Amino acid sequence: MVNFNGNLVDVSDPILTQENRGYKYGDALFETLKVVNGKIFFWEDHYFRLMASMRILRMDIPMNFTMEFLETEILKTVEANQLIDSSARVRFNVDRGNGGKYLPNENSRVNFNIVAEPKHDPFYSINSDAIYTVDLYKDFFMAPGLLSGLKSNNKAIQVIGSIYAQENDFDNCLILNTKKNVIEALNGNLFLVKGDKIKTPPLEDGCLKGVMRKQVLQILSKDVNLFVEETSISPFELQKADELFITNVIKGIVPITKYRKKIYGSEFAQKLVIKLNTKLRLNP
Template identity: 80%
Template sequence: MINVNGALLPETDVTLAIENRGYKYGDALFETLKVVNGKIFFWEDHYFRLMASMRIMRMDIPMSFTMEFLEAEILKTLDANDLLKSSARVRLNVDRGVGGKYLPSADAEVQFNIVVEPHDNPFYTIAEEQDYVVDLYKDYYMAPGLLSGLKSNNKALQVMGSIYAEENDLANCLVLNTNKSVIEALNGNLFLVKGDRIKTPPLEDGCLKGVMRKQILEVLSKDVNLYVEEASISPFELQKADELFITNVIKGIVPITKYRKKDYGNAFAKKVLMKLNTQLRLT
């Protein structure tokens, strides 16, 4: 069952208007959520990121779009799919409805839909002895700016990068901005570990304002023995690192095992993940 503006419908009954602005122009935003036994991980962060993104996109936020309302709609959808007492992946999609060309018509109204699916792991784990080889994706570059940090439906770069990764037997690719700095992976934020120094690209470089990125930075900030900075990462730094890892809400932390001729460990990533899981159990 899919939730369309609060109505639960079988997938076969769900239709998308050909004039839908999310379909025609990418005039839409989304949040990917992990839910375990009815608990939405980091829901407050997801909600406020969505609201901030809608304001940046100049969408008229409906008065009904409170944190409590959207949470209830998510849980209702999970319940309708018998996933309320298990682990699930949820996509909450918001678009500007129908009407207008590039300029939305005055009667275009914001709408939402929620799609859910089962997910295997209730907590975050790191797969042992799993190769995760990456390389740079250099066919297209991300232009830093206010729009580059949004989780919008305009993901052409990620789509093309994913095709490139598959064609070259890579698990993922690292994305560059127009200044040739490494900003993120195709599906998550990037962290670099060198001794007691941890780096992640700043939002100003064009990376996604990731929810898991925020959680990891908060976990790291509690360790007085670490020096954590948000600073630009050049491609030359990658091969000098002790560890590289990718973060997103669904996977948690994914260690990179190889970039070009350099192999990496995952001891630090495991420690951070353990702290993250402990924090989740306590909340």
């Protein structure tokens, strides 16, 4: 079942028209959520990121878009798909409705739709034997700015980058900005470990304002033995790192084990994922 503006409809029923602005112009935003046993992980962070993004895109936020209302609609969708007592991946999508060209019609109304699907790993884990290979994606570059940090439906670089990765037998690729700094992976934020120093690209470089990125930074900030810095990362630094890992809400922490000829360990990432799961258990 799909939730369209609060109504549960069959997944095979059409809910979007050809005039939908999200379809025509990518005039839409989304949040990818992990829901376990009726709990939305990091819901407050997702909610406020969505509201801030809607303001940046100058969407008229409906009065009923409160945190409580949207949470209820998400859980209603999860329950309708018989996933309330298990683990689910949820996509919450908002668009500006129908009509207009680039300029929306004055009567365009914000829509939302929610889709839930099974996700069989309730807590985060790392397979220490897994091989995860990445390379740089250099066909196109991300321009730094407010828009590059939004989870909008305009994900052309991520789409063609994913095709490039598949064609070349990579598990993922790292994206560069127009200054040729590494800013993120195709599907998550990037962290670099070198001794007691941890780096992640700053938002100003054009990376996504990731919810899991925020959680990891909060955990790292409590360790007085680490020096954590949000700073630009050049491609040259990647092969000098002890570890590289990717973060996102669905998978948590994904260690990179190979970049070009460099092989990386995952000891730091494995310790970090334990702290992440502990944080989730302590915050019911």
